[in-house]
Amino acid sequence: MGPPAERQEQRLLLLSAAGTLALALVGIAIGLLSGAKSIVFDGIYSLADAGLTLAAFAAARLIARGADRKFQYGYWHIEPMLGLVNGSVLLLACAYALADGADAMLAGGREVSFGPGIGYAGASAIICLSIYFFVRRRSRGLGSSLLELDSRAWLFSGILNAGLSFAFLIAILLNGTRAEQLAMYFDPAILILLALGMAPLPVRSLLAAGREILQIAPADLDAHVSRIAREVAARHGFIEHQSYVTRVGRAQFVEIGFVGASASTAMTLGALDSIRQEVADAMGGLRPGYWLTIDFTADSQWI
Template structure:
């Protein structure tokens, strides 16, 4: 049985909860703010991944043909695609907020003279977390090469970010252990907040691309490539059939492609049967391509341009 989007997200939630729990426990026992932050970050990521799983389930269920899915479609006639960019934007903003808060805490700790740390426990946690993050990121990258899911893509980024945190912590804690018996032992007290500050500075800008993409989808900003593709096909249809012009309205919302296409036809055009108009719609739809449950395509013909505005 091949692993799908929802299966991977379920595994990711379970792994994240385990890492988060260990992070909070080891952070308290070792006295490490950076490990505690890693645990809190993982908990936030688990909550967002759970929300992503729920939205993914709704989107997939709304495309099924059973009775329950039919009731869902009757209640939510416009689908659930609009929830996907909202979740992605919320996820990215939450992760950036957590990182900014941790950065402020790290700066305060540095200015306060740092603090003592149980390096042995900290090294053990960092090494174990790094291994889990590497395995999950590898699995996610392999899976997403096949299914191209924005949810999995963001989840992989989160695992890579968590792995980067764990690697930075591991290196810093090993350095702290090494200098404890040397004249530079005073450095050990600053190691934990310093590496936390560095990690946060790297992490804060990472979700910006995801947040911006989600925002453009929430605002229904027309993607240039999709607009150009639809305009080209519509213009060819207008020229070939002697229509007057067309109006195209396009957007990408999560995994959905939404297209409304209006053709302005001359007044007094010889009548066509409904079947002939439907055949023309099929022809235009085939030219646009990407026909699936995630394509929302409306094609209309009118002699009154006001209906297309």
């Protein structure tokens, strides 16, 4: 990802953080005025998300700096670390909302002024879905896991706010009917559903970040590199090969070892570099954040 792409990523993250912060503050204010804790929770969730998006912006700036003497492989490792923090904070928020909603349900519900909530949730759904499509369109080809995570959050918020608006509308329609008492349970019930509905997003972030922090080899990358190594070994007469891969954020680390038929096999440095280029081309070419190491030996213990 070159400098223009890096600037595009940073601009999108900053724009997303500003939009999230504005919606969060409006949501918290309307939720407090109407007494709807489901809206307050949505606002607090968005506020936490805005803070984490700003952290993602800072991380993107560090990644754009590239390697230095202290971090000689660059700052790619910040991406999964940020994903771990992001997932943990938002999952804790969901757990608190779930507990608060369950407590209110057991206490007989609570009175809420649903009118303002409908307007906020409906407008918020439209804004969230619009930003989702905008970020997805502008981030195509950037390969940014930070923007991927951010766009999913906008989509999820849009869908949930649409559901929130619909639920508030039903609660208003219940007024003056025999089922009017049920409206008392709508806010805590929606709060529980929001918590349960939003929980999968941070859980997925935690699982993805955990795999990268533990450096678990991605199955797709491992299979792709193994196939390339096998084909190159067959083409050039190597009797054995071994490959190792890992992914950290958007950075990929690939190491391949080839074993020659005998210690007397002679190949020039140019020929070996040609094989390296062959592998690199099959992998899509060398690019920032892509580390490719290829070893040649006559003794399999070195691979």
